Amino acid sequence: MDSLTHAFAVSLPLLALGSVSLIPFAVLGAVIPDIDVVFELMPENNPSDYIFTHGGITHSLAGAAGISIVAFIVIMGLSRLAMVQEKFPLTISSSIFFVILAGAVLHVFLDYLAYPGIPLLYPFSTEKYTAGIFPGPSLFLLVISIILLSLFLLNKAGSTQIRAYMVIFIGFILLSAGMKLYVTLQTNGETVPGLNPARWLIIQEDDSEYIVLEYHLFHGVTNTTVFEKYSNISPEEARTYGTIPEIQRLRYHSYITTVERDTSRIIFRDPLRESGRIMYPRKYANYSVDLSG
Numbered sequence: 650m651d652s653l654t655h656a657f658a659v660s661l662p663l664l665a666l667g668s669v670s671l672i673p674f675a676v677l678g679a680v681i682p683d684i685d686v687v688f689e690l691m692p693e694n695n696p697s698d699y700i701f702t703h704g705g706i707t708h709s710l711a712g713a714a715g716i717s718i719v720a721f722i723v724i725m726g727l728s729r730l731a732m733v734q735e736k737f738p739l740t741i742s743s744s745i746f747f748v749i750l751a752g753a754v755l756h757v758f759l760d761y762l763a764y765p766g767i768p769l770l771y772p773f774s775t776e777k778y779t780a781g782i783f784p785g786p787s788l789f790l791l792v793i794s795i796i797l798l799s800l801f802l803l804n805k806a807g808s809t810q811i812r813a814y815m816v817i818f819i820g821f822i823l824l825s826a827g828m829k830l831y832v833t834l835q836t837n838g839e840t841v842p843g844l845n846p847a848r849w850l851i852i853q854e855d856d857s858e859y860i861v862l863e864y865h866l867f868h869g870v871t872n873t874t875v876f877e878k879y880s881n882i883s884p885e886e887a888r889t890y891g892t893i894p895e896i897q898r899l900r901y902h903s904y905i906t907t908v909e910r911d912t913s914r915i916i917f918r919d920p921l922r923e924s925g926r927i928m929y930p931r932k933y934a935n936y937s938v939d940l941s942g
């Protein structure tokens with residue numbers, strides 16, 4: 650979800666409750682989990698630090714709580730500066746901390762609705778969780794948020810417009826969840842929505858292969874591709890490479906992972922991302938272990 654939509658999602662209920670003075674702090678909480686985009690700007694980091702990525706540590710419940718505490722401490726510090734006191738006299742209260750936290754937790758929840766998912770339970774697990782009703786940040790929600798922001802800037806956002814936004818926002822989430830439920834009932838396997846809301850990928854798996862179906866809401870299954878999980882390598886041998894950080898990082902970013910051995914290498918890959926059938930995340934779609942050296 651984009652930052653503007655995150656900001657509206659937490660501030661409009663506060664506006665409705667009349668807690669206008671808390672809105673800046675709620676908005677702060679709603680945008681700070683995405684501070685992790687700075688990790689993307691940094692040079693190649695240590696592969697075992699793969700959780701330090703966009704949609705990583707700050708998008709876990711513990712991470713969201715951690716950055717909320719840091720943000721609150723920074724605000725407490727700033728509020729003591731004479732210059733700030735003069736311009737923005739502020740009484741520090743626990744409600745400031747709780748709305749920052751509410752903003753951050755709501756952010757994590759909204760991102761949980763979309764693929765590729767987030768590591769909710771980190772540091773207990775690096776597994777990513779998603780309700781899987783959106784293919785990624787929703788363009789539709791961004792557009793209605795930009796419209797509402799424009800209305801605010803033009804001083805034309807009254808209670809009718811705000812209520813309309815909330816109805817469309819919640820309606821869109823419910824509609825997307827309903828579609829997910831429909832596709833899940835019609836098919837067998839993990840259902841991944843596409844950018845075109847009528848197109849879905851269905852991922853089925855057994856011990857030896859992944860079967861990926863392209864499913865269209867009106868035409869049913871239109872294409873089937875089978876990916877062998879293990880080619881020229883046994884599952885046991887493939888598993889011995891599971892502790893290599895680069896492979897853990899690949900798995901973290903992947904929808905499915907296959908392993909194949911050729912004469913000189915063992916190649917781990919996510920064929921869905923490698924082929925562009927799933928566009929995001931682009932990086933770390935394969936990794937080769939060199940056997941020659």
Ligand SMILES: [Zn+2]
Pocket residue numbers: 650682683708756760
């Ligand atoms: Zn986010």
